[in-house]
Amino acid sequence: MIECPSCRHQEFVGTIYCSECGTRLVHAGPGPTMAIPRDRVNAEALVTKPAPPEGPELESGALIGLRILNTGDILPLIGRDNFTLGRAIEGQAVIPDIDLGAFNAYDFGVSRMHAEVLLEEDSVYVVDLESANGTLVNGKPLEPQRSVPVRHGDVIQLGRLRMQLVSRYRG
């Protein structure tokens, strides 16, 4: 049997889509990241920025986290001072610190090593790691490999996957 990574439902070997939640189980291998037309990425980035969440959302006690906008899940950023974001694939040599696979990262055009979040003394920074579909902060595309400061409530978009920085310090 194989297990669906997103809902843990058991399926027979060879099943291509999870019968429980519709998640694709057999990936097209370590192939290229799915290309999303540029205009679509930009168009979605233009949608108004949601209101920054209030403090109590961070129940986990983390000081800083990323909130996935379409699901509302919060990924805490604790225990280290830099986090790579992307999607893990079996057999891949380097895997990202935060695997976005459970959030349909492939569909949203997230690269395997898409971006990095750096927690530094003065601020939080985001760096695009030369991803296929780019990284946007509040709708503005980032230049690859250049770190950009982000603040509480900023929307970071990897391909078409949108997330919001939540920070207790409003920094």
Added chain:
Amino acid sequence: MPGDRDYYALLGVPRNANTDQLRRAYREAALQLHPDRNVRAGDTELFLDIGRAYEVLTDPDRRAAYDQELDASETEAASKSSLRCLVQHSRSALLQLDEPQVHYVLLDILPGESVAPTRPPINVCIVIDRSTSMRGQRLDQVRSATLAILKDLQAADSACIVAFSDRAEVVVSPEQAKDVTVARSRLSLLQAGGGTEIGQGLELGMSELTKTFSREGVNHLILLTDGRTYGDEETCLRIAEAAAEKGITLNGVGIGADWSDRLLDDLASRSGGNVLFLDTPKAVTDLLQRIFDSLGKVFASRVRLEGAFSDEVDLRSTFRLYPDPMPMGDAMPMTLGHLPRDGRIRLLLEVVVHPVSTVGDLILGHFTLSADILGLGAEPQTHPVRLSLPVTKEPEASPPAQEIVAALSQIALYRMQEKARHEAELGQSSQAARRLENLATHLLAADERELARAALSEAERLNHSRRLSTEGEKILKYGTRALLLLPAKTGAP
């Protein structure tokens, strides 16, 4: 083929069946068909054929000779067949594994190389629900849509209009249909009133179609209804099966929110037809015209797949993707309907393969496709389909066939909708609502905003009133089914 039918298919056993299986299959068939019990014409002949099949297959020498003969005749049939069949597997090899595995097969049935572009004669019967709920716009639209079809008839065509409520009557006979003025005045007499007894309408429609049955042409029944029938579902299904046997295909058109989609699906899938959903009667003219036009493009009708899977293999589900998306069930023989001249019939089979211990070739099953090629005389044409795959130890590195993945991604959405409906019926409304929300996310990702909105509003309804709306059920069911018709947008999800 020696004799005229495949003995294995006749008994419904796989080609590698052992004596025990043969004996069981023979006993079962004999019990049903024995002259002391049978009622239908032709059963005695079938009984004798089955006896002969059993006799040959249980004698090792005769069976070996028969196998050789069968192989040769199949090769010959394939070489001069007017049908083509292409097979794609989800994986190029099965795994040697001590647990069950799932495998997908995409089957394309196409017309042979040389296809005469002639329009076959059309023999159609439109069966109209004239129950009280059809009053007003619905019946008006249906009336004018029907008249439009009658105006399009060609000399060799035949059409008949039947209406039913608690009883059924012929509104426009085939003779009257040839004269548009007469047909118009006959149709204007059509008044709404009474209940909905679909069985009555089908029965009369079928008997009219049988009178004008055309071996050279397409025989088709279109059922238009907006209500549900009570108590005669069994009759309806029996009629659909008889229709399939004769080569008459049944199309269901449901108008509004209150018809029984499950019954219509069942009727259509048994006869190889399909079901269309109209939320407003306005579209009925276009729809009927489209159905009628497609009938003029039929190359072969009564397309059937018969045969059996090997013991190690179970058919889990079959989905017809083209020409009309439709779940087909898991029973052999399968009636697939009409094969269009410039298109294909495409099936996606999902099978479970039981643990395989040996490396080598595994035969999934032997099948025979048969079809009446229109204009080619009375003999149905056949084409053998042999499904087999190597079994290996190493898992395959290459991704599954793209077309299969694309189709499965759409079917996954259809199945989610089905599951949610099932859960809602069992009273698990919060689980059903969650499932619909998940479906909405997938639909949004596929850019199907309308459908996503429908899924979300049904999810909300479930949270409030614990049930789905009858309209929402149908929008989601036929909406997700129709997604299969779209060309795959991307390689993913």
